[in-house]
Amino acid sequence: xxxxxxxxxxxxxxxxxxxxxxxxxxxxxxxxxxxxxxxxxxxxxxxxxxxxxxxxxxxxxxxxxxxxxxxxxxxxxxxxxxxxxxxxxxxxxxxxxxxxxxxxxxxxxxxxxxxxxxxxxxxxxxxxxxxxxxxxxxxxxxxxxxxxxxxxxxxxxxxxxxxxxxxxxxxxxxxxxxxxxxxxxxxxxxxxxxxxxxxxxxxxxxxxxxxxxxxxxxxxxxxxxxxxxxxxxxxxxxxxxxxxxxxxxxxxxxxxxxxxxxxxxxxxxxxxxxxxxxxxxxxxxxxxxxxxxxxxxxxxxxxxxxxxxxxxxxxxxxxxxxxxxxxxxxxxxxxxxxxxxxxxxxxxxxxxxxxxxxxxxxxxxxxxxxxxxxxxxxxxxxxxxxxxxxxxxxxxxxxxxxxxxxxxxxxxxxxxxxxxxxxx
Amino acid sequence: xxxxxxxxxxxxxxxxxxxxxxxxxxxxxxxxxxxxxxxxxxxxxxxxxxxxxxxxxxxxxxxxxxxxxxxxxxxxxxxxxxxxxxxxxxxxxxxxxxxxxxxxxxxxxxxxxxxxxxxxxxxxxxxxxxxxxxxxxxxxxxxxxxxxxxxxxxxxxxxxxxxxxxxxxxxxxxxxxxxxxxxxxxxxxxxxxxxxxxxxxxxxxxxxxxxxxxxxxxxxxxxxxxxxxxxxxxxxxxxxxxxxxxxxxxxxxxxxxxxxxxxxxxxxxxxxxxxxxxxxxxx
Numbered sequence: 001x002x003x004x005x006x007x008x009x010x011x012x013x014x015x016x017x018x019x020x021x022x023x024x025x026x027x028x029x030x031x032x033x034x035x036x037x038x039x040x041x042x043x044x045x046x047x048x049x050x051x052x053x054x055x056x057x058x059x060x061x062x063x064x065x066x067x068x069x070x071x072x073x074x075x076x077x078x079x080x081x082x083x084x085x086x087x088x089x090x091x092x093x094x095x096x097x098x099x100x101x102x103x104x105x106x107x108x109x110x111x112x113x114x115x116x117x118x119x120x121x122x123x124x125x126x127x128x129x130x131x132x133x134x135x136x137x138x139x140x141x142x143x144x145x146x147x148x149x150x151x152x153x154x155x156x157x158x159x160x161x162x163x164x165x166x167x168x169x170x171x172x173x174x175x176x177x178x179x180x181x182x183x184x185x186x187x188x189x190x191x192x193x194x195x196x197x198x199x200x201x202x203x204x205x206x207x208x209x210x211x212x213x214x215x216x217x218x219x220x221x222x223x224x225x226x227x228x229x230x231x232x233x234x235x236x237x238x239x240x241x242x243x244x245x246x247x248x249x250x251x252x253x254x255x256x257x258x259x260x261x262x263x264x265x266x267x268x269x270x271x272x273x274x275x276x277x278x279x280x281x282x283x284x285x286x287x288x289x290x291x292x293x294x295x296x297x298x299x300x301x302x303x304x305x306x307x308x309x310x311x312x313x314x315x316x317x318x319x320x321x322x323x324x325x326x327x328x329x330x331x332x333x334x335x336x337x338x339x340x341x342x343x344x345x346x347x348x349x350x351x352x353x354x355x356x357x358x359x360x361x362x363x364x365x366x367x368x369x370x371x372x373x374x375x376x377x378x379x380x381x382x383x384x385x386x387x388x389x390x391x392x393x394x395x396x397x398x399x400x401x402x403x404x405x406x407x408x409x410x411x412x413x414x415x416x417x418x419x420x421x422x423x424x
Numbered sequence: 425x426x427x428x429x430x431x432x433x434x435x436x437x438x439x440x441x442x443x444x445x446x447x448x449x450x451x452x453x454x455x456x457x458x459x460x461x462x463x464x465x466x467x468x469x470x471x472x473x474x475x476x477x478x479x480x481x482x483x484x485x486x487x488x489x490x491x492x493x494x495x496x497x498x499x500x501x502x503x504x505x506x507x508x509x510x511x512x513x514x515x516x517x518x519x520x521x522x523x524x525x526x527x528x529x530x531x532x533x534x535x536x537x538x539x540x541x542x543x544x545x546x547x548x549x550x551x552x553x554x555x556x557x558x559x560x561x562x563x564x565x566x567x568x569x570x571x572x573x574x575x576x577x578x579x580x581x582x583x584x585x586x587x588x589x590x591x592x593x594x595x596x597x598x599x600x601x602x603x604x605x606x607x608x609x610x611x612x613x614x615x616x617x618x619x620x621x622x623x624x625x626x627x628x629x630x631x632x633x634x635x636x637x638x639x640x641x642x643x644x645x646x647x648x649x650x651x652x653x654x655x656x657x658x659x660x661x662x663x664x665x666x667x668x669x670x671x672x673x674x675x676x677x678x679x680x681x682x683x684x685x686x687x688x689x690x691x692x693x694x695x696x697x698x699x700x701x702x703x704x705x706x707x
Contacts, residue, residue, distance in 0.1 A: 078671060102507050103507070103508075104507055104508070104659070105507075105508040105668075107655070107656065107657070107664075107667060111656070111657070114571060115577060118575040118576065118577075120576070120577065215670065215671035215672075216670070216671075218673060219670070219673060222481065238673070240471075240472065240476070241471075241472055241473045241476060241482075242473050242475070242476060242481060242482040242673065243472070243473065243475055243476030243479070243480055243481040243482060244481055244482075306509070307505075307508070307509040308505055308506035308507075308508045308509035309508065311508075311509075311668065311671060311672045312672060313473070315470075315471060319471055324471075325471060326468050326471035326472055330465070330468060331468065332465070332467050332468050332471065
């Protein structure tokens with residue numbers, strides 16, 4: 001399989017080899033830096049490659065090695081977004097790739113972040129924007145380099161409103177309403193903000209948005225502390241199941257194919273534990289592909305509904321995963337692609353998230369969007385694992401997106417950002 | 425002095441109050457959650473919870489439902505099916521372990537320190553402001569600090585127990601030691617007893633009832649704190665179990681957890697009450 005490894009040695013492992021070679025050739029840091037600034041790393045490496053078999057070194061490094069560490073702890077939040085991370089345990093995908101993984105249910109996003117930073121977890125289920133924010137040092141005391149090794153799910157979120165708002169289906173009428181999102185750094189927050197802003201409301205002034213752990217959303221909706229939420233499943237479906245709310249819309253109608261949750265690892269993991277990282281990637285990518293096949297959805301729902309994992313009524317999980325669900329308005333809807341599972345972390349997704357962090361004032365400095373995306377979203381490593389498992393790998397890490405009726409060109413993030421009237 | 429009441433009459437009255445409470449609860453919820461709305465499409469109704477299928481909201485569980493669930497939980501309290509699914513007995517054992525560890529360390533620190541403070545009026549005056557400022561701090565306020573500095577969630581939980589249960593023991597020990605009668609100390613001095621001998625043979629027995637009272641208050645606080653601490657750090661324990669059942673919106677399980685927490689707290693208090701009786705003295 002090594003021949004499938006990108007021959008140019010891109011990806012985290014290839015980069016590590018390149019760095020090591022540069023360091024070995026120019027041991028003096030000042031000289032090395034001067035040479036790299038003058039000629040550029042690529043030119044230098046090309047020159048060195050003439051005398052050194054760099055390609056072979058990179059390939060040798062990229063060979064599937066045995067895992068350095070087999071006993072791993074992975075934290076997760078009990079939502080259907082985490083399906084591949086969770087089901088890989090009862091359905092044996094971790095074991096198959098030689099890993100002994102314990103999946104630990106965790107209380108909330110801030111807790112998962114703090115326990116991840118404290119390295120109580122070797123890897124964790126995170127919201128896709130979290131590793132970006134952590135790596136940039138936004139919302140944490142100091143920058144914590146974490147990476148998105150794979151996307152977990154696309155779509156699969158919804159806006160749920162309390163039953164008393166049945167006649168308020170137009171967001172322009174939502175002035176003064178209170179909404180919950182799972183976390184400040186979440187696609188949910190950015191999508192809800194973008195959605196109400198398209199309707200002419202300022203999300204900071206005209207409505208209230210607060211962070212509420214997903215499990216508490218239904219209880220808050222019931223207690224009328226909030227009027228609605230843009231949250232992860234199964235809690236949208238659970239609100240319908242308990243007769244508390246109805247599903248206003250599925251987020252796939254806002255941005256079809258939007259990323260939501262991610263499988264996050266410390267940025268140093270591919271370098272420090274390449275064997276473990278490769279095995280973990282294969283397990284996750286395979287579990288993701290298995291979860292995505294419509295034929296497997298009922299089986300997966302049965303595997304993860306129990307008390308050790310999601311701890312929810314099985315019918316709720318089944319409705320989420322099969323897309324045949326009660327919408328709370330008296331209709332049975334059939335949307336087979338309500339939630340999808342695809343691992344490839346497109347850089348364009350990261351760039352959109354970064355533009356929204358800028359748009360709402362979370363990120364107050366200029367950053368090189370493409371460089372951050374490249375660093376945090378490990379598309380090449382995910383692509384390698386996909387190729388090894390015989391899955392089709394997207395040709396380009398950049399994809400033009402259609403979001404809320406606007407075209408998003410990841411090559412032109414600044415123009416996109418400038419096109420919004422409502423922003424900070 | 426209160427008039428003696430016969431134990432069985434008090435017990436009977438307790439039972440009547442309990443029966444009235446549970447019966448009223450059961451009756452109040454009879455027919456709750458029935459929306460009485462128009463009949464729904466059966467395919468749609470099958471996808472909903474029982475109450476929502478008739479157009480209502482899932483109601484508060486009835487005592488009979490809670491009782492059934494309690495029986496179910498107590499018939500197999502010690503199972504372990506993976507890290508996130510363990511029996512209620514195991515969870516209580518985890519909580520008790522944390523409480524006893526935090527409380528034990530607090531006692532080891534508080535009682536000797538209280539002794540020193542009680543014997544030295546100068547130290548007493550010097551340390552008093554710190555104790556008075558730290559004593560009323562809520563356990564939840566310590567938690568982020570503990571997590572940030574200790575960086576280990578289970579040690580943080582024990583630390584929070586420690587820091588919250590240390591104060592009553594410290595204050596009571598200091599008070600008990602300083603309140604030992606002067607005559608007794610003078611007698612000890614006349615008999616030429618050394619400092620250590622005086623401390624262990626005179627002061628400790630004299631102050632023991634006060635110290636035990638402090639410990640009794642502390643264990644109550646420790647047991648209060650553990651639920652909050654475990655809700656925050658997660659993992660194991662009865663507090664985590666409550667949080668977990670809250671995620672699942674399982675109100676019956678939360679009622680059971682409240683009952684269990686109350687019963688274990690009562691047992692802990694009674695144990696220290698017995699110990700207090702053992703060291704009590706009458707003049």
